Amino acid sequence: MGRAPCCDKVGLKKGRWTSEEDEILIKYIQANGEGSWRSLPKNAGLLRCGKSCRLRWINYLRSDLKRGNISSEEEETIIKWHSSMGNRWSLIASHLPGRTDNEIKNYWNSHLSRKIHSFRRSSGETLPMVMDSTKADIPPKRKGGRTSRWAMKKNKTYYIQKDVPKIKPKDSPLTPNIEEVLLLPTPDLEQETFSSTTIYDSMVLDPKVNDNERESLVLRSDEAWKCENQRLYASGEKKTETLVPYDHDQEGIDDGVFNDIVDNDLLDPDGVLALTEGRGGYDIIDFNDGKDSGFMCADKMVATHEHLQESGQFSSNGDSGEWYSCSSITSGFDDGVERGNEIWDEKEKMLSSLWESDNWEGDSYNLSEIDSDTHDAMVAWLLS
DNA sequence: AAGTTCTGCAACCGCTGTCCT
DNA sequence: CAGGACAGCGGTTGCAGAACT
Numbered sequence A: 001m002g003r004a005p006c007c008d009k010v011g012l013k014k015g016r017w018t019s020e021e022d023e024i025l026i027k028y029i030q031a032n033g034e035g036s037w038r039s040l041p042k043n044a045g046l047l048r049c050g051k052s053c054r055l056r057w058i059n060y061l062r063s064d065l066k067r068g069n070i071s072s073e074e075e076e077t078i079i080k081w082h083s084s085m086g087n088r089w090s091l092i093a094s095h096l097p098g099r100t101d102n103e104i105k106n107y108w109n110s111h112l113s114r115k116i117h118s119f120r121r122s123s124g125e126t127l128p129m130v131m132d133s134t135k136a137d138i139p140p141k142r143k144g145g146r147t148s149r150w151a152m153k154k155n156k157t158y159y160i161q162k163d164v165p166k167i168k169p170k171d172s173p174l175t176p177n178i179e180e181v182l183l184l185p186t187p188d189l190e191q192e193t194f195s196s197t198t199i200y201d202s203m204v205l206d207p208k209v210n211d212n213e214r215e216s217l218v219l220r221s222d223e224a225w226k227c228e229n230q231r232l233y234a235s236g237e238k239k240t241e242t243l244v245p246y247d248h249d250q251e252g253i254d255d256g257v258f259n260d261i262v263d264n265d266l267l268d269p270d271g272v273l274a275l276t277e278g279r280g281g282y283d284i285i286d287f288n289d290g291k292d293s294g295f296m297c298a299d300k301m302v303a304t305h306e307h308l309q310e311s312g313q314f315s316s317n318g319d320s321g322e323w324y325s326c327s328s329i330t331s332g333f334d335d336g337v338e339r340g341n342e343i344w345d346e347k348e349k350m351l352s353s354l355w356e357s358d359n360w361e362g363d364s365y366n367l368s369e370i371d372s373d374t375h376d377a378m379v380a381w382l383l384s
Numbered sequence B: 001a002a003g004t005t006c007t008g009c010a011a012c013c014g015c016t017g018t019c020c021t
Numbered sequence C: 001c002a003g004g005a006c007a008g009c010g011g012t013t014g015c016a017g018a019a020c021t
Helices: A019-032 A039-042 A048-063 A072-083 A091-095 A102-123 A149-160 A175-181 A190-191 A211-216 A254-263 A305-311 A346-356 A372-384
Strands: A227-232 A238-243 A273-278 A281-288 A295-298 A302-303
Touching: A019 A039, A019 A048, A019 A273, A039 A048, A072 A091, A072 A102, A091 A102
Parallel strands: none
Antiparallel strands: A227 A238, A273 A281, A295 A302
16 A cells, blocks of 8 residues: 555646745745655645645755856866766766756756857857758748757757658759758868768668678669768878768668667677668668678778778778778768878867767767866866 | 747656655 | 655756847
């Protein structure tokens, strides 16, 4: 036999608390102490749910709360703890006396996350937008108002579009439009060198098939899907190649298997099997077992696991000896070899880490792996 | 100045683990 | 032990007011 329900929610007031209600609650708790939230509203004469009373007290009425004006030191604390704990707002709040989890959560969502996005813009990078085929032809026309929250959300979810609808070529040929919206966040050299569609240099393969089969899976003749992509090699040579996205739906992995991969079971937390988002869903990168694994780039297999191990680099072209980057979308240009001697600046590394961490939507386990120097630099920048 | 759109944040919702009966 | 409330948490929503054209 359990307890009586907390409240039946019938006839209870919702919404903003009035100053009168606050006063009643404060006086009651001062006289009787915290706790017994279920009986509190009745005893205090409030037409509120006990849960609501608790929330109001903890977040706004307690005398030890600071409320507003979060200092740079506090901001730094939030960033640091968030980088290691993710959205554990209550834990973060426990390191900030006088601050509540709700306040920190709101502050993060409305201030700090935006700082990171604005950095990407300020550093000459253009944030990619999700290509939504249903809207691609009708760019929204602004009538007035401020920066779109929707747009921020889109930016935020760009790399994490799990349920993005598959875009069929016949429905929405992307090639003509993609350049307008898919300028990736890359250093200057890359922006000059790579064409607009380099998003698809993410490698694509099915871990379940052998190399020959995989090649046939990836290669497509559908012109609408092809992406011309220029690559710059360390030698200075430029090459144009065609990258063809892999559509798991059309190409052989059934939805059930694919969803399993996406949802978790087949994802290796150590990164031997990784997903990157591509147009129409996820691409799968398998770093596992060498022989059946590798990287498909353009129209050929460019590296196997053995290449990776031997080279210590991300990948190389076994045929020509040229180095390829076969990285994810988010780090689509972060292969040091292909980029010659060019070195990413620290901010890019930071932001790349942030993007890859899926930090905007979920846990940030990757962020915790950022080395301390990078981490500190990131914090310094965010506070600058 | 009016109309439109977005921001900031307080409050709610729903879930989970723990405790109570 | 089972069932249910409690406490706490993170995600989401709603709205007043700000920002913008």
